[in-house]
Amino acid sequence: MKVARTTAAGSLELAEAPEPPIRTGEALIELVYCGLCGTDLYKLADADRAPGEVLGHEVVGRVIASHADSLAPGDRVIAPHHAPCGDCRLCRSGAETMCSQFAENLLDPGGFSERLRLKARAVQRTVRKLDDGLADEAAAFVEPAACVLRGIDRADLRRKTPAIVVIGAGSMGLLHLLVVRAVSPGARIVIAEPDAGRRATARRLGADTVVPPDAIADLADPAKPQAGADAVFDTAGGQRAFDLALEVTRPGGRVVLFAHAAHDARVSFDINAVFRSERQVIGAYSGSPAEQARVLDLLHEGALDPTPLVTHRLPLDRAAEAVDLCRRREALKVLLHP
């Protein structure tokens, strides 16, 4: 079967791989779509990782063989790659994505593959069947939208009309816009983005205010403590975005860090902007099966439609082109297919 595997030069190339045999409790799917994600790009840029890896975890597929009671050939499914144990101290305290079992990749070999083996724990915990009416393109967003929903939950939006700022209008920034709208329809959403084309997309997708990052501080008036955002989602990362995020968060509000950071990345900040103003800085990492289930409900209900974020659909043999498109910021979401 064909796979797109990582190269030493930090890109993807087509290769042949043996089809993985399935055992009791497992299933084999053929790929329909796998989204190329910022995490894949982050891993591709990591010089410490050995080449030859099959990445990809935003998987929609069709079951072609099953040794599990819950799945039958022909079933159309989503197959997120991580599952918590559900029973350890971290899982019981709501930190499921920190569970020691969560890191295991339950997809063999990975999403950028013609066919994939779903390990038994994936079949039990994360694989879900799709209703006939749901588009494959929409289902490919269950995993990334669950990550976004986790951050939104952690922001604990209590008001009916929360003031939200999203820093960055790449695919994850725009997905924040759409998921916030789906779960908090009265939210007022400001997006800060340097690229004019992406600002236009953010406006088209329903952001209330879209500004370049330099202009965003003008929106918050420090003389009025009720002004400023209840929650800021930083999908860009780095010192400048962090400074902006703290600056536009109201006293007592929350900054949610969503972007991947390099191993030794640091920021500095004014301690009183957190201590004296009771702001909270929160991390949100990945999504749990509960969040994936809620996203699937939002998609099935029609409350969430992320398909406008799909800018490209490319076959696996053009995976390198997909990587280039994302690195040049010419694509939002690229979906790869066999």
Ligand SMILES: [Zn+2]
């Ligand atoms: Zn992802």
Ligand SMILES: [Zn+2]
């Ligand atoms: Zn656990």
